[in-house]
Amino acid sequence: MQVDLGTVFDATPGVTRDGLERLDERVTTAHERIEQGRRNNEPGYTALNLPDTVDITRIHDAVASFDDPTAILIIGIGGSALGAATLVNALGDDTAPVYVLDNVDPASISRVLESIPLSETVVNVVSRSGTTAETLANFLVVRDAMTEAGVDWTDRTIVTTGTDGNLRQLADSESLPALSVPEGVPGRFSVLSTVGLVVAALQGIALTDLMTGATDAAAELSGSLFETPAYAYGATTYALATRGARTNVMMPYAENLETFAEWFAQLWAESLGKDHRGQTPVRALGATDQHSQLQLYRAGPHNKVITLMRPRHRSPCPIPSTDLDGLSYLSGSDLGSLLDAEFEATEASLVDADIPTIRVEIDAVDAQSLGALLYEFEAACICYGELASVPTFTQPAVEWGKRATRGLLGDDELTETAAVTDKPTLRID
């Protein structure tokens, strides 16, 4: 990717060129820490080694027995679903549509089960621990629905899980194809592993191109933000956050990067949101959200940085000529040119209002560029985490709620459950 920081110097909040150069000394230290973590395969840092460690052949072999599915069903949640969904949204096609069960809403699961031909569907169930409540509940429902429909679920299921636990035992006892979640790679950093790549392989996405992009990006990491797009992004968003940009809007101008913005939001929120710190990620979409969020971004509080992302190449779609009043400027243009004009106009309109923006460009939404982009945003996030001195790779704050949920469903007597039932109320009807 290419990162353009040109507009952050005169913005409010902004960073001076001097400030960025001073920060670069800390980026050098952060880079050394990251390289050390990679060398020693430390938890988290080892995610940046995936381009070297992932076994593409094994993934292709595991999915080979499922020839020509009509539909693909991902059962996972959070990092166990978002990576694959990001790849499919960006690079997939409609030959075998991908459905994602990443919630436990009875209305949605019924709708999905009614939409897909179960006998021609491949199910990829993904949970490192094999005990994720939502994932296992959905899996039990889907398995049951298959059996009721006379489909042997053991013929249609591929498992991605840890080296032990429920799902691993099930895979062993039922001889299901099973792939291992790599050790030390948190879910939100796992897109370039078995977790993200199984469904990508089922969809025919070129895994080797993805990994080529990631490998090239890995080779580009250096000790200076001025030479490393990933660190330029991570360090600048960190600097802006400390100066008041508590929100980071990720606004790709490409619909097939919409899920990338969701993936980014998890990466950023779960990695950096701790110790009362962090930057709130906001998912947006250009040009659509110009007609929804831009009023706020331009004229609201100066507490944001807006990340504007686009591919340099788009497919053509000419706008037919017209004699409708006031539309001559569109005649003979192209939808992509209009979208690019809106991108540049929106950026300029934010700059005009002193709102900090960062421009991120990739060549095209293709496998190689996307592999690089995902890798670079992971490196950006880790760089931010080093600068902010937060434990980037943990997510302790979600445990409380998981315990309370189990307690409410009658698993145990838990202190968390009492807090739920003792909640104060002031109801307005």
Added chain:
Amino acid sequence: MQVDLGTVFDATPGVTRDGLERLDERVTTAHERIEQGRRNNEPGYTALNLPDTVDITRIHDAVASFDDPTAILIIGIGGSALGAATLVNALGDDTAPVYVLDNVDPASISRVLESIPLSETVVNVVSRSGTTAETLANFLVVRDAMTEAGVDWTDRTIVTTGTDGNLRQLADSESLPALSVPEGVPGRFSVLSTVGLVVAALQGIALTDLMTGATDAAAELSGSLFETPAYAYGATTYALATRGARTNVMMPYAENLETFAEWFAQLWAESLGKDHRGQTPVRALGATDQHSQLQLYRAGPHNKVITLMRPRHRSPCPIPSTDLDGLSYLSGSDLGSLLDAEFEATEASLVDADIPTIRVEIDAVDAQSLGALLYEFEAACICYGELASVPTFTQPAVEWGKRATRGLLGDDELTETAAVTDKPTLRID
């Protein structure tokens, strides 16, 4: 809807009970202003009169000629698309799937045009002015594709627009069914008008039930936040914003309210984001985002209020019993019960961390509850705008970018265009 404010008093930021009672005096004044605006049909305020003024019969008549379409295509952007999309996501079914062209991405439009049978598709093109660049560009492309496919587009198109302009003239000259956008109703407040209801009618959604819900909600508006759920929500979020909750997370625990959160985000951002003020709306989804955003919400900066929304009734979906290790607590439960347990557990986990939350409950995701919900959130937003003294119904900050876009496409020599080309750069490759 029912609003529960019980947890905001002990939160950080929080509001004291005394503070809320003092604020209620200002709510009384705000309500009087709103009622005056409604009586005089003033711009914006008149949106709250839609339950009395919208002509359902006329909408049904206009769509009557399109019997049994296979697909429905909305061409609009911002408030011209989000209302209809919200209704369809919540209440629609799959008999005639609805596609929304609310962007100008060549990759997406090609995909949509390949997916739908043009000869059996109804197109609803929506633009008040009849000159919205994205909408008209998409319309020109779709019209051309229909003609190329041998389909008479004039047989398949219904127009929603103002009383004059391009689209009105086109509707007149081609004898297209056409409905008028009501005067004085900004796009983001237009869901309960022709703008939102045409596609809802095409989908067979019960418009009368929607309007019954809205009418009932209108009758509930009173001069006290302690008696009016809409004002309870608007006034409390305003109070929290002034105390540091600069972000408002809208997190429904129902997938069919996901687009409602998008609709809310436009309502909140575009209405209140001005004069360097406003509250940044963040769209989330329970339970999914517990595995993505909850770490930040619970352990990140105390600059948020979390709105947790759910229906009280859900369809059943039993979880099959299992002997898998550690999952006995799920056996014999129901997906909906699990989702509700997660809702309550997440709320309690936020309360435990002193994060302000507001609980919003509706009976069910049905037409009557949704009509009320949409109306009440519009009233909540207007109430917030009155308390914050912002011009709720305008969106001046988006004009700059529109002019720059036209300039870039060669329409005129505009000063905005020069700003685009003069943008400073610092590119990191």
